[in-house]
Amino acid sequence: MEKTILLGEKEMKLKSSAATNILYKRVFHEDILLKLGEYSHNIKEMERLQKKVEELRADKEKPKEQILSEMTEILNSDAFTQSSKFQDETLPRLAFIMYVEANVPVDKLMTKLTEEQYLFWLMTIDRDELLGVVGQVMDIWQAGAQTHSKPKN
């Protein structure tokens, strides 16, 4: 899937393909499929914890100190820290691969894909603004990741 997203005032074209995860592994030596699986699991866990926080806030019988302590514990839980790490580290890397796929001709793709190229690209974008479009970047990946066939068994 190919889509242009707005990063502040800058337009950025991203493209996900069937080779995105292979290119990602080649450059960053990490498994993006496993990372995306973990992230998806953590998002569900965070939604569950968010509900718990709302329940804590609504509980007027509990002492405030206990509520604050429990909320801090939730915010420091693995789901929150790992999701934050995914958004800070993995997401810009995934966006870089998708940016290169969308903007570099296929025959030149391999030469453009190095970690040094990524660090250079990272200097040209606003990371805070990239964090603001996490959902859109994930949408581009997920739209390409949709499957329609059903296993017979």
Place this chain on the structure above:
Amino acid sequence: MASRSTDAQQTKKLKRPIDREFNSALYFLRCKQMGLTLHELLGLNYGDVVDMMIESANDREKYDYKATQHDFDTVFH
């Protein structure tokens, strides 16, 4: 007709889910088994390739035969 009754008489095994992570190595292995090159993958969606993997696995399954006019004639005459 003979082959159909053989299929129907086969014991249906209960297939249980397996605990195997779908990682990039397994993905690439399946792509190579299907004969896809990196260049071809760049022109396809991830979902298209996963669909192809599912259909490739479905090729190994057995399917019910569709009844023909001859089958109806055999049953009703």
